[in-house]
Amino acid sequence: MASPSSDQRARLIQLIHIGATELGMDDDSYRQMLANIPQLEGARSVAKLSVPKLNIVLEHLKAKGFVVVPKTANPQRKLADDPQSKLIRHLWLSLHTAKKVRDPSEQALAKYVARLTKVDQLQWLDGRQAAVVIESLKSWLER
Template sequence: MTAAPSNPNRLRLIKLIHVARRELCMDDDIYRLMLAGMTGLDGATSSANLSVPNLLRVLEQLKQRGFKVRPNKTQKRPLADDEQSKKIRSLWLTLHDLGAVRDPSEAALVKFVLSMTKVAALQWLTATQASRVIENLKQWQQRVTRASNSHEGTV
């Protein structure tokens, strides 16, 4: 017997079905009984033996039993790499180094930008919005630097 050709979508569906089984607390016997009882699968009791359309049918059956597909957190949007976004990120990290920003993460930066511009990703900022964020961060940095310099003189 030869193995089915490697289809990335097929492998993704099999992984998703296994996630659904785990989240629905289905042990192996229950899962195999569900497969055996489904019409159109010709008595198959393993996802490894199923075609993509049949894998989709199994996934639909698991959804009917309460499984909810959530986006994969590892498939994040790539970082914005335009010059203004790089400058925003650089200022943010500098503010962290100065102790003004507790969380240097990209998520915290995006939250800050969202609160200021109502835009949820650096990639979506207009040049004007990005300039406004940059100026705001520069002014914040100047305030922090002035405050730390005035405290250095007092001992």
């Protein structure tokens, strides 16, 4: 089992590499940045750095504009709440109640919408696309 410090070390190295990528650094500029941090004493790689030195590198990247986004950030989008989206959701749930749809989830609805319109989220539908989905769901419900 990995120790907490090795887990922390691996996480810091991962964040440093993500930060360098997001800042658009190529390998040469990344290694030069490392060499220019006085506390690293000329190191050109993070592979053998201690946790405190890795924190110094991460803080250096943050000073250059890298923003760490916590894993706990909720990547889910807010549900569309416009009238057409509400109607689409209502029809979808009605199909589930009528046992014509097995999975009533928002993800299943999004897959159905994407299959019809090539648009992945209800929020992104324009009026014409929403009308296509609504009419499709209505005719499915009538069958």
